[in-house]
Amino acid sequence: MDEQARILQALGGVNLAGHSVQGGMALPPPHGHDGSDVDGRKQDIGDILHQIMTITDQSLDEAQAKHRKHGLNCHRMKPALFSVLCEIKEKTGLSIRGAQEEDPPDPQLMRLDNMLLAEGVSGPEKGGGSAAAAAAAAAAGSPTDNSIEHSDYRAKLSQIRQIYHTELEKYEQACNEFTTHVMNLLREQSRTRPISPKEIERMVNIIHRKFSSIQMQLKQSTCEAVMILRSRFLDARRKRRNFSKQATEILNEYFYSHLSNPYPSEEAKEELAKKCSITVSQVSNWFGNKRIRYKKNIGKFQEEANLYAAKTAVTAAHAVAAAVQNSQTNSPTTPNSGFQMKDEEFQLDSAENKNTLLTNMFTGSSGSFNLPNSGDLFMSMQNLNGDSYQGAQVGANVHSQVDTLRHVISQTAGYNDALGGNLMYSPHSLNGNGGWQAATTPSSVISPAEGPGSVHSDTSN
DNA sequence: GAAGATGATTTGTC
DNA sequence: GACAAATCATCTTC
Numbered sequence: 001m002d003e004q005a006r007i008l009q010a011l012g013g014v015n016l017a018g019h020s021v022q023g024g025m026a027l028p029p030p031h032g033h034d035g036s037d038v039d040g041r042k043q044d045i046g047d048i049l050h051q052i053m054t055i056t057d058q059s060l061d062e063a064q065a066k067h068r069k070h071g072l073n074c075h076r077m078k079p080a081l082f083s084v085l086c087e088i089k090e091k092t093g094l095s096i097r098g099a100q101e102e103d104p105p106d107p108q109l110m111r112l113d114n115m116l117l118a119e120g121v122s123g124p125e126k127g128g129g130s131a132a133a134a135a136a137a138a139a140a141g142s143p144t145d146n147s148i149e150h151s152d153y154r155a156k157l158s159q160i161r162q163i164y165h166t167e168l169e170k171y172e173q174a175c176n177e178f179t180t181h182v183m184n185l186l187r188e189q190s191r192t193r194p195i196s197p198k199e200i201e202r203m204v205n206i207i208h209r210k211f212s213s214i215q216m217q218l219k220q221s222t223c224e225a226v227m228i229l230r231s232r233f234l235d236a237r238r239k240r241r242n243f244s245k246q247a248t249e250i251l252n253e254y255f256y257s258h259l260s261n262p263y264p265s266e267e268a269k270e271e272l273a274k275k276c277s278i279t280v281s282q283v284s285n286w287f288g289n290k291r292i293r294y295k296k297n298i299g300k301f302q303e304e305a306n307l308y309a310a311k312t313a314v315t316a317a318h319a320v321a322a323a324v325q326n327s328q329t330n331s332p333t334t335p336n337s338g339f340q341m342k343d344e345e346f347q348l349d350s351a352e353n354k355n356t357l358l359t360n361m362f363t364g365s366s367g368s369f370n371l372p373n374s375g376d377l378f379m380s381m382q383n384l385n386g387d388s389y390q391g392a393q394v395g396a397n398v399h400s401q402v403d404t405l406r407h408v409i410s411q412t413a414g415y416n417d418a419l420g421g422n423l424m425y426s427p428h429s430l431n432g433n434g435g436w437q438a439a440t441t442p443s444s445v446i447s448p449a450e451g452p453g454s455v456h457s458d459t460s461n
Numbered sequence: 462g463a464a465g466a467t468g469a470t471t472t473g474t475c
Numbered sequence: 476g477a478c479a480a481a482t483c484a485t486c487t488t489c
């Protein structure tokens with residue numbers, strides 16, 4: 001009974017005298033209160049403790065238990081013993097508490113929470129799920145034509161969300177009920193054994209931790225369900241959609257008008273993406289695929305190249321005409337350039353005429369002007385009114401279209417580049433290594449004149 | 462349904 | 476990180 005001796009020691013000057021037999025407890029008779037009979041007091045307290053200990057082991061009927069409980073509660077030694085037991089328990093509890101409390105937040109739980117929030121399963125319903133679906137759909141590259149799949153996805157997601165919240169509520173309810181039950185139990189027991197409020201609090205925390213581990217499982221399975229749903233409905237590969245005809249045309253126009261260097265810059269990609277209602281990465285993919293496939297089978301793409309080149313040539317003619325008209329408006333006489341052109345010379349009624357004129361411009365057959373290379377063409381354009389056209393879009397447009405002009409001319413009129421007899425375009429744009437030649441193209445020659453907002457290839461490639 | 466076209470992904474290189 | 480090349484998975488056309 002070492003423990004009892006310590007308790008006795010802790011009790012110190014507690015007056016043990018005067019206790020009586022109550023509530024059916026066979027307590028020993030008093031031993032006087034001069035403090036000399038230590039053995040007697042030991043025996044006294046030992047008996048009380050023994051009584052207490054045996055109560056838990058005995059099977060008592062309700063009436064008996066009630067009677068004994070009452071006896072213990074009313075015993076005059078009870079407060080003293082209770083405070084000692086509390087003290088001991090507090091001391092031993094501190095070490096346990098130190099190890100158990102202040103758990104850092106579980107990183108896995110945080111990840112699950114974040115994911116559920118991002119997917120719109122947890123958190124506010126508005127926006128969440130549909131926003132995630134919209135983002136995923138946009139990434140899939142079909143922002144407008146996938147409404148059916150989209151709504152289907154949202155419906156399923158909403159279903160998952162509903163199940164998740166129902167289950168979560170159930171768990172929370174069960175947790176609360178269980179916590180209340182345990183708290184009541186502990187409060188009840190705290191009458192007969194030392195249970196501090198802190199201890200009850202700790203117990204509540206333990207219960208909550210147990211329940212949160214169940215919650216984590218729920219969150220995990222919800223995440224898995226969302227992932228499966230997402231991959232089933234929104235996987236870009238599964239739901240590949242061809243780009244719209246208009247988008248493909250825009251991309252092809254750019255590709256063939258920059259055939260010498262079909263590497264759009266970031267700005268160009270962004271602008272193309274905007275025009276085509278697709279993402280920048282889709283533009284990158286498209287150009288990547290196009291370059292490879294063009295290179296692999298140039299013959300097959302020749303017709304397409306001609307088509308787009310002719311198309312762009314018409315636009316170029318318009319741009320040139322506009323530039324010329326503009327120059328004449330601004331500067332009727334151009335003494336520095338030595339270049340004059342009447343309006344009538346640019347009255348083009350058909351694409352055929354435009355092409356003929358453009359061909360003539362390059363071959364010099366019209367006699368209007370003869371240009372040694374496209375860079376000079378642009379420089380001449382710049383000098384038309386004695387000033388630079390740098391600020392205007394015309395320069396940039398003309399520049400990008402010069403590529404096309406030369407291509408269509410080379411394809412349709414047998415134009416040979418005046419620079420050295422090399423055809424500037426496919427298959428001649430590809431170097432011996434199978435890559436596109438770098439920076440010897442008109443783009444690089446004229447690039448300084450480009451406007452800031454112009455769509456132009458990245459000459460660094 | 463087969464074949465080709467096409468957008469996306471993966472892998473390796475620079 | 477951008478790109479080439481190979482490959483996958485789906486779409487379109489016949």
